[in-house]
Amino acid sequence: MAEIVLGLWTTHGPQLSTTPEEWMLRVKADRARRHWYKGQTYAFEALVEMRRGENLAERASLEGRTLSHAACQAAIRRTAEIWKAVDPDVCVIFGNDQRELMLPALQPAFTVYHGETFWNGPLPEERAATLPPGIVEAEWANRTPERTEYPALPELAAGLIERGIEDGWDFTASNQWPDHPSPHHHVGTPHAFAYILRRVMEDRAVPVLPIITNTFFPPNQPRPWRCFALGELVGRVLSEWDRDARVAVIGSGGMSHFVIDEGFDHALIDAIGNRDADWLRGIDPALMKDGTSELLNWVSASGCLFGTGLSGELIDYVPCYRTEAGSGTAQGFIAWT
Template identity: 55%
Template sequence: MAEIVLGMWTTHGPTLSTTPDEWLLRLPADHANKAHWYQTGRYDFATLVEMRKSEGLAEKSSLDERTKRNAACRAAMNEMADVYAATGSDVAVIFGNDQQELFNDALMPAFTVFNGEAVWNEPSSDEQAARHPPGIHAAEPGHKPPVYTEYPGHPELANYLIGDLVSNGFDITRASKLPRLENHWHSGIGHAFGFVYRQIMRDQVCPHVPIITNTFFPPNQPTARRCFEMGRTVGRALKAWKSDARIAIFGSGGMSHFVIDEAFDRKIFDALAARDAETLCAIGEDWLQSGTSELKNWIAAAGALFETDLAGEVVDYQPCYRSEAGTGTANGFVYWN
């Protein structure tokens, strides 16, 4: 039977692919946003500054701190990439999300499994780059190759997983080709997957199955419990797969953003360490909105990994603040082997 030999949880946000100075390109948007998600409420920038004035966030978002935290993230990513390379996985399953890179209001599936022969990605055209929000295009080399590139899918495994998920009560959308949308800001696979290809696999991408979850966009976001159960079903199917493949499982996304909540992130780490499925499953939808919703990819990966013998610890956690309001992206890295 196949063997799950590696589990990895990683963030994938722009702070991991930009300089500490470039983090501040998002500040005008932070100030303009009147409805930042933070914990279970929505607040404007000034209100967040007042709410969090005792936390020392001006210092935590200083250039000196941004520089230190950026360097720490880079070191953690290098360690993750070294572990992936040393493990020598034959196959990967990546739980990620889509931020209207592939899907839009015309079609927004809850769960999609890619079962094609090849996943493609390419750099943005000048016209696409002009449509990017400030600070986003600068991060592109972290998740897009310099030229059009195809990466190997795994149709056999994907179809096996689709069949098993359907037989266990999951309604799955399948995609065998990536769409090329007209007049769209993006082309190719989403950044949740491209980041893993480039930063963790270092462009040495093994045959793999992307599982794409709609974490961001109401009203059909799967709950934390549903994501965990889906991941657990995938994990059980992988262990029963009649193959001698060595499998790596990734959860790509999170942690708290676009307003950082360190206590909430610690709750996630503690639940992973304790294999505490109920804590993860019980997280309400009001806590998992905006960028923080991507933690559902971590929860799905946890579902797949909790029933293995793998174990490990947190490589690092760096809350990468860019303002006294607490805006930014918290970055976390965990592997089990």
């Protein structure tokens, strides 16, 4: 019988794979847009004013950024070490799509990938040219230098789709990555999954079941309670999976961004540590906006992992500030074995 032997919650964003100097390439965009923070939107300057007492300028200084960067790299190394030590046979990843595969013309809430394989590869130059500064520099962490075919888990995916239909889940099914003509900014595997293959598995890929949630884009972002239930469903399907496989389950995304909210992140980390399903189910959807919404993947992973006997450590929590408004990405890493 299949057994879950590893649970990981990890962030995956560009600040993990760019230098503290390159982080500043995002600041122009940070200044130009409105940001979600604690359930409301604010202009950049309003956030600077609001957060004046928090000493964020120092934490966003080159010295502060360099310390945060080093802590993240150590946490990524630790995560990869744990992966290697546990050595799972297969992996279920809860991740999100960020207009890589799904465009507004057709934007499914939950998609199960049921192909035999999926692919990743280099991003052609004319497509890379459409990526914003501070993002394109991180592409090395999301792409293979050559076209690479990865094994998927069609049998487990079929079981999930079938069991889902019985239980009131009518998943969108995909058996190849949707492809869009150039100059669309993406080909191959979305970054929520590619980051795991590259930086957690370090390219020694095991068969993966990608479960893709639209966390980011209105109007059909699933609610936290629904994501927790998705994880529970996947847990049931795994417990019934008639295959002798040691399984890893990963929630990929978050934490709070593009404005960091340490209080919210710590509360979520505590809820995971305490297996507090009610807290996770009850998260106010107004807090799950922009990049923070990717934490829905953490909620799904929790729904799957709370029912196991696994437990473990917070490897690290690193709020990576790049401005005095609190913009940046908070990075988090939890492993249960």
